[in-house]
Amino acid sequence: MVNRKIFRKYRVLLVVTLLLLCFGLYWGDNAIKTDYISISSNKLPEAFEGFRILQISDLHNKEFGESQSVLLRKIEKAQPDIIVVTGDLIDSRRTNVGKAMDFIRGAVKLAPVYYVTGNHEGLSGEYPDLEQQLIQAGVILLKNKLIELNYKGATINLAGINDPVYEMMTGDYQGLSEKLILEDLLEGIKEDRLDRYTVLLSHRPEFINTYTLYGIDLVFSGHAHGGQFRLPFIGGLIAPGQGLFPKYTSGKYNRKNTTEIVSRGLGNSIIPLRVFNRPQIIVCTLYSGSSDTIER
Known part of the structure; x- marks a missing residue:
């Protein structure tokens, strides 16, 4: 008994x-987590003091509430000046353009949306349909181009480059390494930068040394999914393009005069589970002043 x-x-x-x-x-x-990062630079015009950039990355067709209502409420609460999407809006294994566009149609009502491709856009075979719908919704596509971002009478550069895999699948770069492709894409926007503060959207965080070589001031990237499983005191366990115990998975990294912000992303792909690695949106606030960065 x-x-x-x-x-x-x-x-x-x-x-x-x-x-x-x-x-x-x-x-x-x-459970989406909103993380706030502040970036200060003497190159930033005073007019951009307090300018908010909200980053979305690696949605991979994941759904947060009906018609992405939970995700959109989080974004609305953050009150961004612009929204940047750094690739893998869809997933090549279970592509659902409808879920991606549910998010986009809500996001464009909250702030201007700027977008670059990830590797899954190149692999899916359905990107042309997605691109057409993005354009119709009013998204600004930064496909290997640099534009002027004007705010309160001042200007900085906002640039974006396609993911190397996207270029391999859809462009003229077959047979070249991802690094060489990325360098060539950066070379293509170099002449238009002048001496302005330059923000770059690029899916791949592992190429931070290349971004530094080209003098980019601030980079937004994703791709690493936070290392998928995050271990206390160690960080991410595995990431595409970086392998085991990857170096660039979450938060802010500095190389000389370049700061890279890496999003843990929102969705999953091959591995359908996260551990100690909640879905993330990042709100980056710009300040004119010293080059120190503050994360809170």
Whole structure:
């Protein structure tokens, strides 16, 4: 009788533990976290003081509420001046342009949206349809181009480059390494930069040294999914293009005069689960002044 009681207690404890584990995994995979980063630079015009850039990356067709309502409420609360999307809006294994456009149609009502491709746009085979719908919705596509971003009478540069895999699948870069493709794309926008502060949207974080070589001031990237599984005191476990224990997975990285901001992204691809790695949106606020950066 005593043994049966003990067995029942352990069984109840096991069931409760499994339920808590399942809830924790679900919560960690679906509870969006908004992280705030402040960037200061003497190159920034005073007019851009307090300018807010909200970054969305690696949605991979994930759905947050009906018609992306949960995600859109988070964005609205952050009150961004612009929204930048750094690739993999869709997933090549389960492409759903409708889910991607649910987000886009809501986002363009909140702020101007700027977009660059990720590798999954190149792999999906359905990007032409997505691109047409993005244009119709009013999204500004930064396909290997640089534009002037004007605000309160002042100007900075906003540039974007396609993902190297996208270029391999749709362009004239077959047979070249991803690094060489990226360098050629950056070379193409170099002459238009003048001496203005330059923000670059590029899906790949692992090429930070190349961005530094080309004198980019601020880079927004994604792709690494935060390392998928984040270990205490260690960080991400694995990331495409970086392998085990990747170096660039989440937050802010400085190389000389270049700052790179890497989003953990929102969705998943090959591995359908995140651990200690909640979906993320980033709000970056610009300040004119010293080049120190503050993260909070």
